[in-house]
């Protein structure tokens with residue numbers, strides 16, 4: 590077993606805030622912000638290792654123990670349902686997971702009357718269980734990006750997607766119809782590491798907790 594602590598940090602929109610947050614508890618991983626194509630960085634003096642991965646791959650690295658800790662959006666955790674420990678809401682990366690549809694359709698639409706709908710989304714599992722709980726049958730079309738395009742070209746009437754500023758929806762003539770969940774970024778931990786590296790991991794969790802409380 591390695592005596593290093595390995596952290597999986599996602600490239601993309603939550604990278605910078607993750608690096609800043611770790612910096613505030615004395616974990617310096619600013620190298621991850623460089624333009625380098627390197628995917629793993631090591632600090633042998635501190636016995637720390639940092640991996641840069643796709644946001645959707647973070648839970649996999651943590652579940653399998655390739656990383657002890659990971660930073661990931663709640664949306665990804667809800668969708669994947671991986672077996673990881675989720676001790677902390679890091680409070681940044683706020684957005685909402687919404688059901689949306691074209692403004693024209695929304696004018697005369699009543700969600701309480703839906704019985705069978707078609708939805709395009711990056712989140713098929715969350716979508717399925719959200720509508721199943723309401724007794725609504727849903728046909729899901731899985732997409733990987735630019736979800737707002739689907740209703741504009743007749744691929745689906747509605748979508749489930751993340752909204753933060755609302756600009757993408759506005760510019761594509763869509764309106765929010767229902768909120769599925771409020772999303773923030775979470776710290777996740779490999780369950781075995783929690784026991785085998787308990788002291789160092791608890792210190793990191795407590796450090797982050799303090800920083801978040803004082804924010």
Ligand SMILES: Nc1ncnc2c1ncn2[C@@H]1O[C@H](COP(=O)(O)OP(=O)(O)OP(=O)(O)O)[C@@H](O)[C@H]1O
Pocket residue numbers: 599600601602603643644645646661662663664665682683684751752753754772773774
């Ligand atoms: N407007 C937003 N759109 C998408 N994600 C957002 C938004 N605001 C905050 N987030 C959060 O940022 C996380 C990472 O998003 P990012 O766009 O960097 O990766 P991704 O494209 O979803 O993942 P991948 O590259 O693995 O497909 C999301 O999982 C979500 O929790």
Ligand SMILES: O=P(O)(O)OC[C@H]1O[C@H](OP(=O)(O)OP(=O)(O)O)[C@H](O)[C@@H]1O
Pocket residue numbers: 733734735736737750751752753754755756757758
């Ligand atoms: O409310 P807004 O601030 O406009 O943000 C929401 C948009 O951002 C995300 O897409 P992203 O930029 O990740 O691109 P993608 O469609 O390729 O996933 C999300 O899927 C929405 O499309």
